[in-house]
Ligand SMILES: NC(=O)N[C@@H](O)C(=O)O
């Protein structure tokens with residue numbers, strides 16, 4: 001028996017409890033380089049906590065997920081944020097949950113457009129990268145350094161995501 005999860009569009013307001021949306025928000029824009037470039041400034045902050053910790057930039061090549069999809073677990077990173085920005089202009093799924101006494105509550109699923117990224121703040125419960133449709137590349141900024149930066153939680157009763165309409 002599983003519980004079905006609806007998919008909502010990703011918006012800054014809906015995602016605020018979990019982190020930031022990386023998108024060309026006009027409110028953040030300033031012209032630079034003699035007016036030839038629009039800088040969307042300080043959309044979020046990359047965090048790396050602990051002695052010897054650093055923010056690193058990675059490329060993730062995610063295989064498309066098949067549906068219906070079972071969310072059997074969630075993870076969080078206690079020592080750093082984690083940012084995913086799509087590089088192929090394709091949408092992807094973002095699955096997050098509020099913390100409820102040290103465990104994830106009911107997951108919330110957001111459809112990110114191909115021109116939106118997300119930055120999970122430290123300790124945000126999330127499901128690992130979920131590419132859609134075909135193999136997709138992402139720029140990922142997260143934390144490298146000593147210590148275990150991964151905490152996983154497995155649900156007694158998993159959740160199910162139906163096939164998204166792209
Ligand atoms: N394991 C890893 O580097 N990636 C996950 O943390 C993820 O959220 O995709």
Ligand code: NI
Pocket residue numbers: 075077082126127128
């Ligand atoms: Ni992660």
